[in-house]
Amino acid sequence: MSVFCEVPQAAPVAVFKLTQDFNNDQFPKKVNLGVGAYRTDEGQPWILPVVKKVEKIIVHDDRLNHEYLPILGLPEFRSSASKIALGDDSPAILENRVGAVQCLGGTGALKMGAEFLRRFYNGNNNTKTPVYVSAPTWENHNAVFANAGFEDVRPYKYWDAEKRGLDLAGFLGDLESCPEHSIFVLHACAHNPTGTDPTQEQWELIAEVMMRRKLFVFFDSAYQGFASGSLEKDAWAVRYFVSMGFEMFCAQSFSKNFGLYNERVGNLTVVARDADNLKRVLSQMEKIVRTTWSNPPAQGARIVATTLNSPELFIEWKDNVKTMADRVLLMRAQLKAKLQALGTPGTWDHITEQIGMFSFTGLNPKQVEYMVKEKHIYLMASGRINMCGLTTKNIDYVAESIHEAVTTVQ
């Protein structure tokens, strides 16, 4: 008799199951529009040239060793990562009230922030503080906060399926009616999965309500640079909130914009009222890190730090990022054009209006099932597609398949 005989089988994570099914599929024209990783026009993973270059520099640098990093991570990584989010000339940084915790990707940054807030925000160990995540949102947000101990994770209105855009009125309504001090997880840009971001004016409205009602701002920034091709543009919302005087967290991921998915490079940027508050916050972050991973992994942080802190490499990186962003924009433009040329019922403007890696196609679950089963095109049940999965070679097949799904399946 096993001590584990009562342990139930957990359901697989949907997006990985999708890729697994894709991998097992023998159909020659199969297409994977599921998991969010960049692909080249040949459908291949892409190691950024600047990353390859820096990895060689690192391996030949005999001054480097493998001694433990500080608990909060590589200092030059933390500072340059926060600068990327907030801007080189950020007054908050100049005022010494910005700190950071090097974390295991965006997930790790969210986790650390959540664990801290559960212990120290809105009273001690207040697990009842509501945490709001967008409807819909990245499938892991809810679980990260729940596992950090928060008992009340709720949706805020976000996606308007009718008009295929932001439900601003609903969103603002939730901000007005939620309990004070509630925590809100905001997508800094390139909302996952809808690709629909608030405009600058809309962000200003959101910020006004949040400031007035004392709501906590927790940005998730996984696509800076990747969304529009411009680091500054993609960080506008984060910087605006900082300029409005919010104390806030920003969970940054370098998985996508550095293509360093498997080295787990993330940063939790903390903006506090002043250096003294920051110091105390970081001291408690250390305690949380210590019992989770002790101190973070060096390789990915070294690659990013070396790149961000060297003017030439930084320029090369921005260029690599623009390469990726431009290819995505091209695929958006082409997919829309092809659907319009096919006369596929409905409007397809949202494909080019949405931003970042993902598009919420508007396909319903039956239509998605048709795509997966009949056409061997793999996308999420929500209708979300990863634009990076499109290439000049498969885009016609995908467009035709969407056309068939929309016209033959209700």
Next chain:
Amino acid sequence: MSIFSDVPQAPPVAVFKLTADFREDSHPQKVNLGVGAYRTDDSQPWVLPVVKKVERLIVEDDSLNHEYLPILGLPEFRSASSKVALGDDSPAIKGNRVGGVQALGGTGALRIGAEFLRRWYNGTNNTATPVYVSAPTWENHNAVFADAGFKDIRPYHYWDAAKRGLDLAGLLDDLEKAPEHSIFVLHACAHNPTGTDPTQEEWKKIAEIMKRRKLFVFFDSAYQGFASGSLDKDAWAIRFFVSEGFELFVAQSFSKNFGLYNERVGNLTVVAQDNENLTRILSQMEKIVRTTWSNPPSQGARIVSKTLNCPELFAEWKGNVKTMADRVLLMRDQLKSKLQALGTPGTWDHITQQIGMFSFTGLNPKQVEYMIKEKHVYLMASGRINMCGLTTKNIDYVAQSIHEAVTKVQ
């Protein structure tokens, strides 16, 4: 007014504070016998030659990319790691009832194991199950299990200060008296901080009681190979328990034996009754990993995996490990000789009887304070020294200082 104004300042982790104080000390003869990392006879960190070699192979390998690893980690790393712990010819491995979760160092492996047990062991979400850790133990054990949700963490008798050895009677008694199903954290070898391990006969007695009383076996294995120079010798206890039919966890760290401290290379080996139970366990492990770090970092796991899976590199690695273990043994030998030659009061056999990186000197807190303040020799308040901090250049000064501390300070 900051929302963080009530956040208290956390005290620093003792061992890192010690190193920080050491760094600031400008005394020319200062010695750091604090934090547990290997040092050469020149007091330098050591990047293992085999690691350097494999890092170069990896950077030149164009077949590798940075796509996300599976949630449970690099498959070839997981299997090779579990083999190192359990033995190539392990019947349990052949019986397909052994799995691994690639984790962030030993800390990460302990944490994931603890999170799993808190959710699924001894009932569902049973936070009241007692967790026993040795008295004394690694300073982070208690906090890892507490942060995983366990409410009742207790010491088990281990170190007998009077006789400077294992308090076997006390240990066995605690095993007899512990509530059934209690969890016990056992050090596989090279006990931290005492350097005192049970003999094979003593392990057999421990195992007999644990089986009879249905206690859960959770090994912490951070020094395999590093302790005696032999991988098999250092894994004897683990393999014995497996052969006795226990379902158990082993948190493995490759920080020390690969010198890969900052790449966070660990593995939680799970030994279950059969493959069916194992499958369900691993599925739940995935859920826990997903909300903590999503999937683990690649670099360190690739280095270890490549090394363990290649006969020539494996042999080279074992040579490197023996180099480290032998230097530690030499320092133990020399320190004891010098103390005996100085006629330092007390017996010093424990220095060569203890095993691994650490020695529990027996110095009391006042004597430790003397060592630090007057002699600039930094060690933990418990009297624990890291043998790796000793070199042929500083050993006379250290022996002399211990002699002074013991003779002048009561």
